[in-house]
Amino acid sequence: MLSFDRFWSDRRDRVAVEIDTLIVAGWAGRDMAAIEHHIEELAAIGVPRPSSVPLFYRIGTGQLSQTTHLQVLGPDTSGEVEPVVVSLADGLWVTVGSDHTDRKAEAAGVALSKQLCSKVVATALWRYEEVAPHWDRLILRSWAMIDGQRVLYQEGAVSGLRSPGDLMQRYSNQATLPPGTLMFGGTLGAIGGIRPAARFEMEIEDPVLKRRIGHGYDIEALPVVA
Numbered sequence: 503m504l505s506f507d508r509f510w511s512d513r514r515d516r517v518a519v520e521i522d523t524l525i526v527a528g529w530a531g532r533d534m535a536a537i538e539h540h541i542e543e544l545a546a547i548g549v550p551r552p553s554s555v556p557l558f559y560r561i562g563t564g565q566l567s568q569t570t571h572l573q574v575l576g577p578d579t580s581g582e583v584e585p586v587v588v589s590l591a592d593g594l595w596v597t598v599g600s601d602h603t604d605r606k607a608e609a610a611g612v613a614l615s616k617q618l619c620s621k622v623v624a625t626a627l628w629r630y631e632e633v634a635p636h637w638d639r640l641i642l643r644s645w646a647m648i649d650g651q652r653v654l655y656q657e658g659a660v661s662g663l664r665s666p667g668d669l670m671q672r673y674s675n676q677a678t679l680p681p682g683t684l685m686f687g688g689t690l691g692a693i694g695g696i697r698p699a700a701r702f703e704m705e706i707e708d709p710v711l712k713r714r715i716g717h718g719y720d721i722e723a724l725p726v727v728a
Contacts, residue, residue, distance in 0.1 A: 504568055506588075508595065509713070510629035519590065523683040524563045525673065526601055526616055529555035530664045530688025540691050547696060548609030556664065556688070558673050559616045566684065567620040572719045576726045578606035579619055581702035581719075582689040583644035583656050586623055587630065587666045589679035594630035594666070598642070598706040598715050599623035601686050605696060621686065624704070624717035630666065633708055637665055641707040642690055646699035655699070656690045660706075663688040698723075 504519045529552050531537040541551055581600040588595045600622045608615035638661035646655040669687055670679055703718035
C-alpha cells in the first residue's frame with residue numbers, strides 16, 4: 503500500500519493506493535540516437551542489447567517502495583530517475599520514481615535485474631490532465647552521492663522520452679491504464695556514466711506551473727556471502 507499527497511488546481515488530499523500492476527517501460531526514448539547512446543552506455547557494463555524498443559517489463563508489486571533507506575545486495579546497483587504515471591479510480595496521476603537496478607545482474611538478463619531491487623516512488627502526485635498540455639516541458643533531474651560528493655547524475659526534459667500516451671497505447675492499445683496500474687516511463691543517460699552511489703535523489707519539475715516533486719533515499723549495500 504502506497505500513500506500519496508495529491509495536488510491539483512487549488513486542492514490537495516491524501517490517498518492510500520493499492521497497486522496491482524507494476525510496469526517498467528524500457529528503452530523508451532523518442533530519439534533513436536539517444537536510445538542507442540543508452541544501449542551503448544549499458545553495453546559498456548556488459549548489458550546485452552534489447553530485442554526491440556520499447557519493452558515493457560512486468561515487475562512484482564511487492565518491489566514498490568517509498569522508502570528513504572534502500573537496502574540492496576552488493577555494491578553493483580544504481581538508481582535512475584523516471585516519470586511515473588499512476589492510474590487511480592478517478593484518472594491518471596503523475597509522480598517521479600527511481601528504477602533502481604542491479605547492474606551486475608543486468609549483464610545476465612535485464613528482466614531478471616528489474617526484479618531484484620525496489621522501485622522507489624515519491625509521495626506526491628499531480629493530476630496528469632494538468633501537465634499533459636505542456637508535458638514536453640517537464641524536466642527530470644537526479645543527484646548521486648559518490649565518494650562523498652553530491653553530483654548531478656541526470657538532467658533533461660521529458661521530451662527525450664516517449665509520452666505517457668504513446669507508452670500506454672503501445673502497452674495496452676488504449677489511451678489510459680486500468681486503475682491500480684503504475685508505469686515507469688523511461689530514463690535519461692547518466693552524466694559521466696552509470697555508477698553506484700551512497701545516496702540517490704530525484705525530482706520532476708514543472709516550469710509552467712512552477713512546482714516540483716522530489717524524493718531521496720540512502721543506499722545500504724548488504725554484504726554478498728557465499
